[in-house]
Amino acid sequence: MFVLMIVFILFVAVMGFSIGDRKKLTWPENFSLDSTAFVQEWIYRPAGYVSGLFKDLANLHAIYKENEELRKVAAAYARDSIKYNFMDAENKRLQEKLHFTERQKQLYNYEYKIAQVIAVNNDPYSETIRINLGSKDGIKPNMVVVTDKGLVGLVNRVDPFFSSVMPITKLSETSPDTKAIAATVLGKETESFGIVDNFHTETGKLTMSRISEHDPLAKGDTIITSGLGNVFPRGVVIGTVDSSQVGDFGLTYTATITPAADFDHLTEVFVVVQMSDMGESGQ
Amino acid sequence: MSMQRIVGVMLLFFLSEGTLFYWLLPDSMVGRIVPHFTLAFVLFAALYRGRHTALILGIAFGMLQDLAFYGRIIGVHSFTMGLVGYLTGFLLERRRSTLMMALFMICVSTLVYDTIVYFVYRVFRLTDQTFEWAVSHHIVPSVFLQILFSLAIYVPARRWFENSVSKTNTEDDEE
Numbered sequence: 001m002f003v004l005m006i007v008f009i010l011f012v013a014v015m016g017f018s019i020g021d022r023k024k025l026t027w028p029e030n031f032s033l034d035s036t037a038f039v040q041e042w043i044y045r046p047a048g049y050v051s052g053l054f055k056d057l058a059n060l061h062a063i064y065k066e067n068e069e070l071r072k073v074a075a076a077y078a079r080d081s082i083k084y085n086f087m088d089a090e091n092k093r094l095q096e097k098l099h100f101t102e103r104q105k106q107l108y109n110y111e112y113k114i115a116q117v118i119a120v121n122n123d124p125y126s127e128t129i130r131i132n133l134g135s136k137d138g139i140k141p142n143m144v145v146v147t148d149k150g151l152v153g154l155v156n157r158v159d160p161f162f163s164s165v166m167p168i169t170k171l172s173e174t175s176p177d178t179k180a181i182a183a184t185v186l187g188k189e190t191e192s193f194g195i196v197d198n199f200h201t202e203t204g205k206l207t208m209s210r211i212s213e214h215d216p217l218a219k220g221d222t223i224i225t226s227g228l229g230n231v232f233p234r235g236v237v238i239g240t241v242d243s244s245q246v247g248d249f250g251l252t253y254t255a256t257i258t259p260a261a262d263f264d265h266l267t268e269v270f271v272v273v274q275m276s277d278m279g280e281s282g283q
Numbered sequence: 284m285s286m287q288r289i290v291g292v293m294l295l296f297f298l299s300e301g302t303l304f305y306w307l308l309p310d311s312m313v314g315r316i317v318p319h320f321t322l323a324f325v326l327f328a329a330l331y332r333g334r335h336t337a338l339i340l341g342i343a344f345g346m347l348q349d350l351a352f353y354g355r356i357i358g359v360h361s362f363t364m365g366l367v368g369y370l371t372g373f374l375l376e377r378r379r380s381t382l383m384m385a386l387f388m389i390c391v392s393t394l395v396y397d398t399i400v401y402f403v404y405r406v407f408r409l410t411d412q413t414f415e416w417a418v419s420h421h422i423v424p425s426v427f428l429q430i431l432f433s434l435a436i437y438v439p440a441r442r443w444f445e446n447s448v449s450k451t452n453t454e455d456d457e458e
Binding site: 008011014015016018019025028029032033036037039040043044047048050051118119120121122123124125126127128130156157164165166170172174175176177201202262264265 | 298301304305306310314315347352355356357358359361362400401403407408409412416417421
């Protein structure tokens with residue numbers, strides 16, 4: 001009985017200790033994380049390819065339509081890129097004139113590092129996605145992970161060769177270990193602001209809270225990260241606004257957001273690395 | 284079959300849980316049907332070998348699960364799998380369970396396991412879902428998978444664990 005008590009207390013202590021932010025993991029953790037991930041990598045990818053093949057065969061018709069749409073997007077892209085080049089040159093010239101420091105210039109310069117998903121935890125309370133980039137590749141906790149469609153999650157544990165990603169489906173106001181993401185509306189970046197901090201598992205929607213009364217946010221708007229606070233990069237698509245209603249206490253508004261990215265059966269994701277961050281980690 | 288071989292087989296099943304099995308699930312069932320392959324082996328160990336083996340296997344494979352997918356917390360599965368394995372063994376290790384009895388016990392133990400896991404996450408405020416919702420969303424669907432899986436491995440698993448006893452019988456008697 002006494003032994004049981006001690007074991008119980010020990011486990012509770014370990015659990016309590018392991019929650020929340022930890023900069024570095026101990027070597028047994030690193031070892032088991034890396035070694036299992038190494039083996040899992042060799043099972044996940046072939047399984048994904050085989051399954052993907054069947055899906056592609058079923059989707060042949062959809063691909064034809066997608067091709068049409070992509071052509072239109074490509075035409076729009078060509079126009080926009082000319083405009084972008086002019087603005088970029090103008091922006092650089094102004095930054096030089098105002099004597100921006102190197103760090104300030106690199107602040108919004110991001111690198112998208114491609115990572116392969118190697119395993120997914122089945123535990124419904126902690127659906128960790130494991131990816132094959134680690135601290136040796138310059139990955140740090142709280143980096144943002146995206147797919148081509150939008151935000152997937154945040155890196156929360158990093159070991160030398162692999163890291164764990166917590167999907168944004170685990171965002172919660174009450175949990176001790178999740179983050180809140182500052183967000184704004186695409187096209188109304190200066191007028192709109194809110195905080196994405198909760199995911200309703202039952203409805204599958206995100207909540208954006210603390211929106212001001214005079215905010216121009218409307219149904220159908222695309223929500224992106226605002227980058228204010230400089231923890232998360234700016235301009236990452238989170239989702240589209242579903243509805244907006246008066247929040248708690250009636251002082252602010254709360255919007256319901258449909259996430260843009262799919263969270264199931266991912267094969268490739270991108271980790272957004274800030275270039276100004278890379279400089280520090282190189283030393 | 285020796286214990287080392289059984290551990291090897293369990294490792295293979297553990298590795299397939301987050302990779303191969305994940306790809307076999309359709310999109311809508313991800314997160315709803317949760318595989319507990321290693322738990323099934325731990326429970327077979329409890330029924331046909333002894334509670335101490337089940338305790339050690341449960342703690343070891345639970346810890347592996349906790350560490351290999353370390354995202355939010357370490358120790359939940361280790362603690363729960365060890366506890367459930369030990370309790371099942373404590374109740375039933377002396378009897379030679381029949382197929383129906385074994386399946387029933389595995390069903391009940393898996394429910395207990397999922398319940399404890401839910402409440403541990405709940406205590407640390409890592410989930411804010413209600414228990415009723417968790418039951419209907421993933422606990423009950425996972426039990427069906429667990430029963431099917433146990434049925435599939437019943438014959439080999441029982442033989443392996445019982446054979447592993449007869450070789451090391453003398454060591455076990457001291458406990």
